[in-house]
Amino acid sequence: MSELGVKICGITTPEDALVAQELGADYLGMILSQGFSRSILPDEAVDIGLVAETPLVAVLVDESLDEAQRIAELSGASVIQLHGEENVEYVEELRRRGMWTIWKAVRVRDPEDVTRAVEGLGTSVDGLLLDGWHPDRPGGSGVSFSWEGVRVMRDQIPSALKVIVAGGLTPGNVADAVRVLRPDVVDVVSGVELNIRRKDPERIGAFVRNARGEE
Template sequence: MTRVKICGLRTRADVAAAAQAGAAYAGFVFFPPSPRHITTGDAVWIAGGLPEGIIKVALTVDADDELLAAILEAMPIDILQLHGKESPERVAEIRTRFSRPVMKAVGVGSEADLPALDAYAQVCDQILVDARPAPEAELPGGNGIAFDWRLIQGRRWRRPWMLAGGLTPENVAEAIRLTGAAQVDVSSGVESAPGRKDHEKIAAFVAAATGRTPG
């Protein structure tokens, strides 16, 4: 069954809604320009309401070691998601230094972007195949933009991978059908406004991705 990550959760109620819907992963954004950003102080409070069994992911963008250490101290994070311009060498360094699995996001917009997926698969634990943001975009992800899923149709990597970018309750089943994704990630596609999660949309997304009945 397809596993779902709900990213950009900002409250205990958001986390509860994701867990109740059947999401496997809960994603938390530590990047101030994002409307989904939480502070390490927020993380301490949210951690008190985390349900057992859900995989906790911290998304950072070109974070230094000090920030990564602070996040890990504030919340029991299972996976570090690197969503910036981190080099393969930096990915490997973080993985070793913090003894945590690392998920590397790689933006895809054309075939020219595909070799990077192979390069990062050598050094990370999971790959997040995301839509490459437009040059003028302020955020590296969560922009509600999809890429041509046919670019990765039939492709596989040596690490588990997750599909992201512009997914919604309405299109996620088709995206899974075209790509064969066993894992999917959503953020803006289950929001009523930037940074504000819609719990009904979360339930609908998980149901569409997994084939379960909502509720």
């Protein structure tokens, strides 16, 4: 994988998975909790996994532990991204049930949200995904957060903890996000879409190139 990872999230079809992979994505995110505009079923994730060699990320929101385990195993995901109110006890039990990499989303309203997440979860998860806060949507809202506010405490995040930046990223602003926040991974959903369930190859290509400073 490249030094800076790129995650294309909200993948719903094998065709989009292949396009994202060919254009340089390092992770393919799939919304596997139901009831969201980009949700897919675990067997649809299996179809994506059959054509994609890129690691799959199962995005889950407040599932029971048994259901989270079932979905992750069925989908073939190597990364579980928890995007709800899951606590440290939940994370530790999920880790005991499988060999997944676990990322926990933090909806950032102010830098203290990040500090609290590092203090509360930093030893139990492999990465923190910093996302914009929205009152009604756990993710994929296209809402950003104050990069400058988080930048001042970026060095407080342990180097062993991967930092994934999401929230309102587009081909036009991802280079600035990388410069300000120095993430390990950048994550995009709506910023590379043709419509709510289909990706735009041109936008994906531009996002990847701009994130990595290739143009």
